[in-house]
Amino acid sequence: MKFVGEHLLPGQLGHFFAILAFVASMVATVAYYNAVKIKEPHLQDSWKKLARWSFVLQSAAVISAFGCLYYILHNHYFEYKYAWRNTSRDLPMQYLLSSLWSDQEGSFMLWSIWNSILGIVLIRTSKKLEAPVMTVFSLSQLIMASMLLGIYILDYKVGSNPFLLLREAPENMAAPIFREANYMEHIHDGNGLNVTLQNYWMVIHPPILFLGFASMIIPFAFAFAGLWTRDYTGWVKPVQPWALFAVMLLGTGIMMGAAWAYESLNFGGYWAWDPVENASLVPWLTMVAGVHTLLAYKATGHSLKTTVFFFFISYVLILYSSFLTKSGILGDTSVHSFTDMGMTAQLLFSMLVFTVPSIALLIMRRKDIPSVRKEESSYSREFWLFVGSLILLIAAIQVTFTTSIPVWNKLLSLTGLKSLFKMDDIAPPSDVIFHYNKIQIWIAIVVGVLTAIVQFMRYKDTPKGEITKKLALPTIISLVLTGLIAWKGTITYDAYGAGFLTAIYLMLFASIYAVVGNLVYIFTGLKGKLKSAGASVAHIGFGLVLLGVLISSAKKEVISIDRMKMLNDGFFSKESKQNPRENIMLPKNVPVSMGDYHVTYTGDSLAAGDPKTYYVVEYEKKDRQSGNTLEKFTLYPDAFVNRKENAISSNPASRHYLTKDIFTYVSAAPNKEEQAKADTTPYITHLMKQGDSVFFSKGFIVLKGLNTAPKSRNYLSEPGDLAVGADLEVYTQTDDHFKLQPIYFIRDSSYQYSVEDTLAPLGLNVRFSKIIPAENKIELKVKESTDPSDFIVMKALIFPYINVLWIGIIIMVLGTGMSIYQRARRL
Amino acid sequence: MKKTNIILLVVIAIAIGVIVTMVGDFSTYETFATAREKEGKEFHVIGKLDTLQVMHYDPIKDANLFSFYVHDKTGESHKVIFYGAKPTDFEKAESLVLTGKMEGNEFHCNKILMKCPSKYKDDQVAMGNKEQL
Numbered sequence: 001m002k003f004v005g006e007h008l009l010p011g012q013l014g015h016f017f018a019i020l021a022f023v024a025s026m027v028a029t030v031a032y033y034n035a036v037k038i039k040e041p042h043l044q045d046s047w048k049k050l051a052r053w054s055f056v057l058q059s060a061a062v063i064s065a066f067g068c069l070y071y072i073l074h075n076h077y078f079e080y081k082y083a084w085r086n087t088s089r090d091l092p093m094q095y096l097l098s099s100l101w102s103d104q105e106g107s108f109m110l111w112s113i114w115n116s117i118l119g120i121v122l123i124r125t126s127k128k129l130e131a132p133v134m135t136v137f138s139l140s141q142l143i144m145a146s147m148l149l150g151i152y153i154l155d156y157k158v159g160s161n162p163f164l165l166l167r168e169a170p171e172n173m174a175a176p177i178f179r180e181a182n183y184m185e186h187i188h189d190g191n192g193l194n195v196t197l198q199n200y201w202m203v204i205h206p207p208i209l210f211l212g213f214a215s216m217i218i219p220f221a222f223a224f225a226g227l228w229t230r231d232y233t234g235w236v237k238p239v240q241p242w243a244l245f246a247v248m249l250l251g252t253g254i255m256m257g258a259a260w261a262y263e264s265l266n267f268g269g270y271w272a273w274d275p276v277e278n279a280s281l282v283p284w285l286t287m288v289a290g291v292h293t294l295l296a297y298k299a300t301g302h303s304l305k306t307t308v309f310f311f312f313i314s315y316v317l318i319l320y321s322s323f324l325t326k327s328g329i330l331g332d333t334s335v336h337s338f339t340d341m342g343m344t345a346q347l348l349f350s351m352l353v354f355t356v357p358s359i360a361l362l363i364m365r366r367k368d369i370p371s372v373r374k375e376e377s378s379y380s381r382e383f384w385l386f387v388g389s390l391i392l393l394i395a396a397i398q399v400t401f402t403t404s405i406p407v408w409n410k411l412l413s414l415t416g417l418k419s420l421f422k423m424d425d426i427a428p429p430s431d432v433i434f435h436y437n438k439i440q441i442w443i444a445i446v447v448g449v450l451t452a453i454v455q456f457m458r459y460k461d462t463p464k465g466e467i468t469k470k471l472a473l474p475t476i477i478s479l480v481l482t483g484l485i486a487w488k489g490t491i492t493y494d495a496y497g498a499g500f501l502t503a504i505y506l507m508l509f510a511s512i513y514a515v516v517g518n519l520v521y522i523f524t525g526l527k528g529k530l531k532s533a534g535a536s537v538a539h540i541g542f543g544l545v546l547l548g549v550l551i552s553s554a555k556k557e558v559i560s561i562d563r564m565k566m567l568n569d570g571f572f573s574k575e576s577k578q579n580p581r582e583n584i585m586l587p588k589n590v591p592v593s594m595g596d597y598h599v600t601y602t603g604d605s606l607a608a609g610d611p612k613t614y615y616v617v618e619y620e621k622k623d624r625q626s627g628n629t630l631e632k633f634t635l636y637p638d639a640f641v642n643r644k645e646n647a648i649s650s651n652p653a654s655r656h657y658l659t660k661d662i663f664t665y666v667s668a669a670p671n672k673e674e675q676a677k678a679d680t681t682p683y684i685t686h687l688m689k690q691g692d693s694v695f696f697s698k699g700f701i702v703l704k705g706l707n708t709a710p711k712s713r714n715y716l717s718e719p720g721d722l723a724v725g726a727d728l729e730v731y732t733q734t735d736d737h738f739k740l741q742p743i744y745f746i747r748d749s750s751y752q753y754s755v756e757d758t759l760a761p762l763g764l765n766v767r768f769s770k771i772i773p774a775e776n777k778i779e780l781k782v783k784e785s786t787d788p789s790d791f792i793v794m795k796a797l798i799f800p801y802i803n804v805l806w807i808g809i810i811i812m813v814l815g816t817g818m819s820i821y822q823r824a825r826r827l
Numbered sequence: 828m829k830k831t832n833i834i835l836l837v838v839i840a841i842a843i844g845v846i847v848t849m850v851g852d853f854s855t856y857e858t859f860a861t862a863r864e865k866e867g868k869e870f871h872v873i874g875k876l877d878t879l880q881v882m883h884y885d886p887i888k889d890a891n892l893f894s895f896y897v898h899d900k901t902g903e904s905h906k907v908i909f910y911g912a913k914p915t916d917f918e919k920a921e922s923l924v925l926t927g928k929m930e931g932n933e934f935h936c937n938k939i940l941m942k943c944p945s946k947y948k949d950d951q952v953a954m955g956n957k958e959q960l
Contacts, residue, residue, distance in 0.1 A: 375829055375830055376830065378830070386831065386834070390834065390835070393838070394841060397842050397846075398842075398846070398849065402849060405853070424855045424856060425855065426853050426854075426855065427854040427855050428853070428854065428871075429852035429853055429854055430854045430871070431869075439845055439849070562890060562891055581910070582891065582911065583891050583911060583912045585890040587887075648915055649916070650915075667912035668884070668886050668890070668912045791887065793890040
């Protein structure tokens with residue numbers, strides 16, 4: 001059958017490019033592999049040449065395929081499933097990009113593009129290491145490209161084709177609509193993008209995060225190249241800036257995600273230990289550990305094996321994270337993961353392809369990897385760098401262990417152990433956040449203190465007494481500062497008992513110590529030479545991150561506590577803990593006291609061309625004694641309201657201060673249409689002459705006159721209409737004055753219509769239902785809605801000192817950037 | 828023995844210690860019946876919304892009280908009380924993971940994880956609607 005109205009060319013081109021990328025990367029892999037294996041210079045060169053060209057070709061193909069997909073989305077070709085699923089016509093331009101990478105195929109493409117770009121940079125810069133490094137890269141591109149094939153091989157679906165037509169999708173095969181040649185005439189609009197993804201952070205966060213993912217392969221590839229070619233040390237120097245680059249980009253990507261989570265309150269804050277978040281944090285931790293052991297190796301020759309291990313495991317964990325989030329295995333523990341696309345086996349395979357050879361090589365050649373016979377001194381920097389890295393590893397193990405609960409369940413049932421021991425499925429801890437916090441806080445304490453101290457140590461050995469002398473100043477300053485903050489800041493987070501509060505105080509000290517220690521080190525250790533202070537700057541940022549995390553979480557406060565209801569049910573009942581009553585109902589125009597504020601909901605509003613409903617919430621802070629207004633502001637939390645399903649999905653509005661942020665979030669709102677329908681108050685009929693008036697509960701209505709050319713946005717005049725509008729004036733008890741104009745018209749000389757006019761604030765509906773020419777009167781029907789109950793249920797939170805966290809992240813990124821610059825210059 | 832080895836052993840010991848304490852935190856998936864046997868302890872219950880019974884959320888009376896009925900895996904239906912606002916798209920959820928405990932005949936939960944229908948199914952439903960046009 002020939003289908004009408006389809007645009008097949010961009011999809012065919014796109015699919016061609018996807019296949020071209022697959023083939024070209026296969027050629028690149030084989031060619032680079034041969035370039036490593038074949039020792040004869042002439043042949044080696046020609047393999048290398050072939051490999052380079054095919055890698056460049058696959059890069060061009062990947063980028064072109066991406067371009068095709070963008071073209072399809074941009075032109076709203078809804079015959080393509082990807083466009084239909086993730087976009088709609090009213091989607092603002094900038095979010096087309098978000099929808100481009102909102103699905104698995106798009107995110108693979110993004111990842112693949114970054115791999116290509118990094119690969120081309122490495123072809124130009126990695127010199128002797130090019131062939132082995134690029135073998136790893138090309139293999140990774142081959143696997144990435146296979147994810148986009150969408151071809152069945154022996155009944156197994158390999159990859160998922162983003163250029164699939166809607167009518168080709170397996171679930172739509174049977175649908176009769178696709179047996180019509182002109183089915184496109186029925187498809188007017190797409191499914192649209194998930195509203196929580198319509199946020200500017202979602203335009204920028206995924207590209208940065210995937211650049212981070214992609215850059216994690218570089219340290220892996222260098223270390224692998226070193227082991228493979230038995231050049232165990234040549235890769236160390238060039239890898240350093242790249243390892244730092246990976247740390248910086250992945251860290252930035254993760255924290256941009258945190259910023260999105262914070263602003264959209266999708267996770268209830270910036271970090272919720274959600275599996276999706278954890279999965280990308282863990283490789284970051286191990287890569288940070290690897291960067292530090294690499295430093296130790298460069299200075300002393302210790303810890304090379306450890307470094308290789310960290311670089312290997314970091315990329316393996318990246319692949320594991322991609323497996324967790326994309327295979328659908330997290331379904332029961334996270335709402336934020338992708339759903340299963342039947343690619344589980346393929347994802348698992350891609351993980352093994354990198355894990356098995358790298359770990360096997362590390363074990364086989366462990367004896368050949370150079371190491372130092374002599375033991376490290378306990379007063380040496382390298383020793384403590386090593387210890388610190390192991391601490392980070394423990395953090396990574398703990399997070400991975402709990403995040404992997406669904407995987408343990410799968411493994412237990414696959415191996416038959418589950419039925420053997422009659423075990424039930426394991427579920428995540430019921431208080432997940434505390435589960436992580438109570439362990440990670442101790443790790444943060446140790447890491448914070450190490451961050452402060454270790455820079456003051458020398459490599460090899462530090463003379464006795466030197467450390468104590470150098471540390472005296474920062475230690476005293478930090479103790480004083482900790483004391484001051486603990487005393488003035490009233491940190492009394494005792495929800496989890498005194499033990500945890502002690503840990504909080506220790507962490508407060510550790511994070512301040514990290515900041516002060518490194519600050520002092522810049523002046524005493526480096527004599528103020530900012531050029532080489534990259535590490536110290538990054539560590540100051542890290543300390544501030546810890547501090548920001550600690551203060552903002554320990555002092556986070558929900559101010560929208562419904563205290564009235566608390567008293568009803570008994571504030572001190574056993575339920576009071578699990579019922580924190582964090583939502584409060586705000587009737588329209590009634591101020592409610594909330595924390596330091598009086599908060600009033602004054603109504604909602606819609607803007608033309610904007611699908612969102614905005615709720616107007618006024619905050620007012622008054623001086624307790626004088627009653628003078630100290631501060632007044634209005635927040636507009638908004639929501640996408642789906643009237644049909646009575647569902648809202650809301651976005652918070654926030655007021656930012658230097659020291660705190662106030663968030664307001666609408667958790668429920670009445671469905672006004674539903675209310676109007678359910679309103680069964682009868683209309684009361686009045687016969688009126690010009691100048692007559694009728695009373696209603698809040699005032700009276702006067703009929704001023706009739707208008708033969710009425711205008712209303714609910715009435716579109718047609719030729720031949722006979723239309724009359726009643727000019728009404730409404731006066732209320734409160735001396736308000738409104739105008740109304742209900743319309744009565746006759747169309748096609750026989751059908752009578754009436755266009756109602758309403759006065760929402762008074763709940764007044766007026767219909768002009770009849771003209772009685774004989775008596776010179778008209779008939780008005782008036783209805784007063786009994787309960788114009790307009791309200792919102794909202795939640796308001798205060799996050800104090802969150803800026804310390806954000807500033808810390810910026811400083812950390814800057815510091816890492818400084819280090820990269822320094823290391824890259826020395827290459 | 829080298830100091831590094833000692834440290835490694837200590838780290839392994841700590842890691843094992845941490846994991847053991849962690850496992851103690853882990854919860855299990857229960858049904859209403861098994862949760863009732865261990866009343867007062869917190870569990871995860873997986874179930875489906877019982878659409879034959881009423882859902883109740885009246886923010887004017889109490890903005891933090893939402894009650895509904897859920898079938899668990901065995902088909903047993905119980906009233907569930909959630910102390911919070913009614914989650915968005917609650918009706919659409921294909922299955923629910925509730926965290927909380929049994930109190931008498933009611934399940935009091937403090938967290939609801941909704942599994943929404945996969946986008947693929949969504950496609951089908953939407954396509955079905957379009958045919959009727």
